[in-house]
Amino acid sequence: MLKKNARPVNSPKKLKRIIFLLGPTAIGKSAAAILLAEKINAEIISCDSMQVYRKMDILTSKVAARERKKVRHHLLGIIDPGREYNVAQYRQAALSLCDKLFKKGKIPLFTGGTGLYYSVIVDGLFPAVPEDKLLRAKLEKQLSAKGNDYLYRRLAKVDPPAAKKIHPHDSRRIIRALEVYLTAGEPISALQKSRVGLGKEFQIKIFGLNTDRQALYNIIDQRVEKMFTAGVINEVKRLRKQKLSRTASRAIGVPEIAGFLAGKYPLDEAKRLIQRNSRHYAKRQLTWFRKDKRIKWINIKEKDNPAEIAKRIYKQL
RNA sequence: GCCGAGAUAGCUCAGUGGUAGAGCGCGGCCCUGAAAAGGCCGGCGUGGGGGGUCCGAUUCCCUCUCUCGGCA
Numbered sequence: 001m002l003k004k005n006a007r008p009v010n011s012p013k014k015l016k017r018i019i020f021l022l023g024p025t026a027i028g029k030s031a032a033a034i035l036l037a038e039k040i041n042a043e044i045i046s047c048d049s050m051q052v053y054r055k056m057d058i059l060t061s062k063v064a065a066r067e068r069k070k071v072r073h074h075l076l077g078i079i080d081p082g083r084e085y086n087v088a089q090y091r092q093a094a095l096s097l098c099d100k101l102f103k104k105g106k107i108p109l110f111t112g113g114t115g116l117y118y119s120v121i122v123d124g125l126f127p128a129v130p131e132d133k134l135l136r137a138k139l140e141k142q143l144s145a146k147g148n149d150y151l152y153r154r155l156a157k158v159d160p161p162a163a164k165k166i167h168p169h170d171s172r173r174i175i176r177a178l179e180v181y182l183t184a185g186e187p188i189s190a191l192q193k194s195r196v197g198l199g200k201e202f203q204i205k206i207f208g209l210n211t212d213r214q215a216l217y218n219i220i221d222q223r224v225e226k227m228f229t230a231g232v233i234n235e236v237k238r239l240r241k242q243k244l245s246r247t248a249s250r251a252i253g254v255p256e257i258a259g260f261l262a263g264k265y266p267l268d269e270a271k272r273l274i275q276r277n278s279r280h281y282a283k284r285q286l287t288w289f290r291k292d293k294r295i296k297w298i299n300i301k302e303k304d305n306p307a308e309i310a311k312r313i314y315k316q317l
Numbered sequence: 318g319c320c321g322a323g324a325u326a327g328c329u330c331a332g333u334g335g336u337a338g339a340g341c342g343c344g345g346c347c348c349u350g351a352a353a354a355g356g357c358c359g360g361c362g363u364g365g366g367g368g369g370u371c372c373g374a375u376u377c378c379c380u381c382u383c384u385c386g387g388c389a
Contacts, residue, residue, distance in 0.1 A: 086350045116352050131350050170356040252353045281353050
């Protein structure tokens with residue numbers, strides 16, 4: 001169990017390179033990543049919590065199959081949307097892929113916008129307190145029965161530092177903190193201190209794509225328009241024939257289109273909501289990445305095409 | 318041209334003789350096993366222009382401009 005957190009590496013003679021290409025949704029990471037990967041003999045590892053799901057290609061703007069032929073992509077469409085997926089699984093899969101790529105002499109190029117997934121690769125995950133479904137269900141039941149105040153006070157008793165850090169309304173984190181305490185017997189605030197990231201044997205370069213806010217929002221709005229002409233409605237209809245995991249069911253576009261399909265509002269409203277929620281999401285992504293001072297920002301002007309972006313990154317390698 | 322209604326935040330609008338709020342939008346932030354999730358914070362304003370009454374006007378009065386209805 002504890003081994004999960006140790007870095008499984010083969011002994012290197014030289015530094016192993018890992019490159020990250022991050023940024024808000026719709027900024028153009030995927031296209032640039034392919035061109036960059038071709039230049040430097042890299043393979044792409046998706047760093048995206050929703051693109052891991054199958055059957056959600058339009059919803060998550062997955063790179064088209066023919067593009068994928070140019071450069072190998074990993075962790076894209078690997079699990080059924082009926083199943084749960086989480087950071088720990090992602091980390092394990094991504095790190096073992098890195099090892100495989102190194103053996104082949106390839107550079108892993110992480111591309112995506114899920115801040116947490118990025119951070120557990122670079123900075124690690126605290127050891128081995130996996131989610132406990134039964135316990136969690138029990139805590140969730142208590143939450144709805146007694147309110148989050150009750151759970152929050154309980155947490156404050158066993159783990160004051162965690163309680164101080166977590167807002168009383170943030171029930172999801174309260175539950176996880178309690179879950180960790182109850183299963184490990186140690187407070188999460190203590191465990192979180194031991195975190196093992198990528199070691200010194202790696203040479204890491206981290207790039208972030210950004211542009212001015214209004215331009216970004218325009219790109220997002222346009223992308224959503226395209227999703228509709230590409231047939232998201234049908235994709236969601238097909239998707240909803242099965243029971244979706246909690247995670248997959250929250251992908252932007254699924255609840256919004258479900259509302260339209262249920263007749264709660266017209267199509268335009270569904271579109272508007274998806275655009276707005278995507279903008280909010282992009283904003284949150286930027287907040288997350290902005291504080292990470294290791295990121296080298298590449299500022300995009302409207303006229304920059306993917307090749308231009310790839311070139312600019314290449315120069316800074 | 319006449320009559321009526323209105324002009325307040327980016328938008329839609331509320332309210333008050335003591336310099337102003339709500340929703341949406343927008344901005345900032347937090348984040349360690351659901352993360353495209355979840356949570357927190359912020360009013361961002363020459364109250365259409367000018368004049369008057371008043372200790373004091375966004376609020377009352379006059380006037381101008383504009384918008385929307387109706388009548389010509």
